Amino acid sequence: MSSNKKALLKVIILGESGQDFTDESISFTFRRSICSRCNVFLNFLTYVSKKFSTHYKATIGADFLTKEVMVDDKLVTNQIWDTAGQERFQSLGVAFYRGADCCVLVFDVNVAKSFERIDNWKDEFLNQAAPANPESFPFVLIGNKIDLENRVVTEKRARAWCQANGNIPYFETSAKEATNVDQAFLTIAKNALAQDRNMSDDIKLNDKKIVIDNSQPADDNKGCNC
């Protein structure tokens, strides 16, 4: 039975990428000054490697790290993808989003604009990745940098958005440390697996044809929509 569940989940992190002036001072600490998307990636990285990594570098092209979690009694590998943040490189996204099982949307709670852009990121992702079931595709929302003083996006507002978008799970993390990262990993894995299971049920119940990957777009004979 286990053969029909994915043991490897591809997760994409998306979010604002560098328009966040929280402080112009060059002496501001590294973690506070990088963008939230990178910060969350870094939190994952820190969590995975159990130490703050000074080796962290801006992503060129795409990079990913992996973290294994136990969901029920099954070992699942989360493969967390970060793509180049600069707008200039965003055309690469098409290639990198393919086959994603979950998408983590990140915003900075101190920057209203980063939250307002979340809808765009979500649409952008659905557009480029073109999953089979866009309405039930698993997303996770992360509000980052809650440890800074000038918070403008309240938890309530974020949660309301999540509810309006099909009960997307919401987490808040800090710029300083990797809080909530393990819960995030677990939720990502659970939701993606649930999605996978639903697809499998479809196959059994409806005797539909086999789906190798639940995120493949309907084919239009021209290759995928990338």
Next chain:
Amino acid sequence: MATKGLIIGEQIVYSRDDVFIYPSKDQVIPGSLRILKQGNHIFLSWDPKARDQAARAASQPYAMKVSIGDLRSLKRFIPTIGVSHMILISKEGFAFPPMFFHSGGVREFLGALRMFATLRRSDDEPNLFFLSEYSEDPASHDNLRTSLESLNKSYSYPSTLDGNNQAQPPALHMTPDVSKTPKKEESFSQNLFESFSKVTQFARNAGQQLDRIANGGDNKAKTIQSPKDRKSEAKPEKISETRISEGGFEIVEEVLKPAPQLVLPIVQRTDPVDEISWKSLQDERGAIVEPQKAKEMIFRGGAKEEIRGEVWRYLLGYYPWSSTREERTAIEKEKRDEYEKWKGVWNMFHKDPNCKFTKLERKAHAIEKDVLRTDRHVEFYANGDAKNPHLKSLHDILLTYVFMNYDLGYVQGMNEFLSPIFYVMRDESAAFWSFHGLMQSFENNFHRDQNGMHTQLLQLSNVLQTLDPDMHAFLDILLRCIRDRECLNMFFCFRWLLIHFKREFKFDEIMRLWEVCWTNHLTPNFHLFIACSIIISFRTEIMSETSNFDDLIKFTNDKSDKIDLNNTLIHAEQLFVHFRDDAKVDPELKKSIQSRAEWGRKPSTAPANLFLEAQSQ
């Protein structure tokens, strides 16, 4: 297991024996290709035909069954000499192992397939067909089937099984062990999943397969060699054995030529150039007498650390090769003044609280963030975050550059180039101008339209195709589904080419690699041959372990610090010399590789425009 025999309601509507796959160089598996109809679904299956128990055990994992709806395309190969074969590509982009039709019949098979799916011929490749299933209307299927049956009765074998009883297909098409495992209805979906778990295996094996597909099999491959040529060539190291011909398989020999092994010239690298030999190149006034010789020496061995700062000033255009000691002192002074002038201007904007120059601030902020994560593992840059004076210098140089080239702006990756330059120069002005010189060559990589990168990825693809057509074909098939531009099949090399392998080698190694490239001694595009060298040296690993784009990215990212620099430089030079001297290589391609024009200079923003823009803020 899962794919043996028939299951309830399954009908064979087409069957052909003598369809072979070659999972590895010592394995030849005969089998039967079938089109199966189950309810409204059409499947393609291939089952091995084993001679004995051992063969059965070995060949069973290769059995496959796939819904037509899950297939994207089919590529047909009809070589002039050799066996016709085809490769199925799933919607995922997996390539199934090539199937060789030993008794012919590819065309017939396509004809049968057309009864159940539309086959749309690719506009670019006459032997590539895109598949799509017919509508799932049972009536239309029945009609089709009827027409198929009437067309050729012998292809249709309605199954007789029911419940737990085993199918009894006509003996002609039975594999010896078919009747062993009764199929239960409830295990149907599981069976299918099991068979799909093999897809990855297939894709892996497909690599080894492609490895051995004849050049002649791929119409696009350009290096078709005459048998005479082949004899003169050394056998490939990794897949060197010639196939053992057995029985009627001699013809296979023709198809499965070993991957082309290039006869590579012997090239030698030397020790790094030291101060004494460097000084010996200068005349009494300190001018380099023979710049070509100097470049060649650096190309062969690189520079020792003691002279690297000076050597790089030449390589990056800060010092003219012909300059005398005296002139260089004057240049240092003049350029320092100019640098300080530019730096002063942005500082004025940047520091003045009354100045609202948001766009510049934004660029400055992007630079700050990236500088803080640039080569922090190198001691020189490690400590003190933004207070580290070396990081501050990186920041100032980048911001000055951005101010001077405001239209281009700051693009991630520039920091990667600057950091070793500043490390070597230890002087802001010299580092700035050297970086500026480098960017004149590389600027197109960073343009918004990404044209420079696309040109280079395409060039890389073309060069690889001449050096290792099988590898090229492998990538081509593997990545077909993400291609919307020709160069996309090399996309996994994006990072390599954007920042010239900065992330793939250690800090001290990258300085060696860069100075070798920057001499432009043999070609201004030596980095493309370095990329080919890395791909070719890991070809076995790539072909056996990657089955999709993500795997390739993983491969690229995992190779950080694991590539031997010296061997790579030697190999890259060998590949270049081979490429240059190979009469079969398209002269146009050679010309484009030997010129820098396509990704070369672009005038930087005129200062006047900048001030206009600044004023308009």
